[in-house]
Amino acid sequence: MNDLKFMVDQNVGKLTKWLRVMGYDTRLFNGKDDSHMVAIAVKEGRVLLTKDTQIMKRRVVTSGRLKAIFIETDEPEQQMCQVIESLNLDCWFRPFAICLECNQPLVERSRQEVKDLVPPYVFQTQEQYMECPVCHRIYWRGTHWQAMTKNLKKFLKCSTG
C-alpha cells in the first residue's frame, strides 16, 4: 500500500503538492491528450486521480487494469480527504521526502554543505537540510515546514474519520 504512485489530471492539480508533501511519487499531467495520460499511468503503475467522467468510462479503467479515482468535489481539502479515505493513505508516509516542484526524492545535506546556499539566519537556527538533486532547492525545518506539518495534521483527521 505504501508503494502507491499517482498520476494527477490537471483538473485536480492541487492534489499534486499534498501527495508529494506526504512523500508519494506524484506526476501532474499538463498535456491535452488524455490517452497519453492514461497510457503513462498504466505503464508506470500509477493511480489516476481525475474529475473527468469520460476517463472513468474507458475500458482500461472499467476493466480494472488502471486504478482511477473519480474526484467528486471542487474543494481541494475535500478532494484530498476523498483520496486519503478511498486508499487509506498514510499521511505520514515519508513527509518531506520528495521535491514539491520536481517530484524527485530529496537527498540529506549536512549543515556545512548548505552553508553558502541558505540565508544566514536559516543556517544559524536550522540543523536538518534536504536538497533536490534536480532543481537544487534546499528544504529545511523552518516556518514553511511547520505550516506543512499543520496541514498534514488536518488531513490526518480524514483518515481516522
Ligand SMILES: [Zn+2]
Ligand atoms: Zn526539485
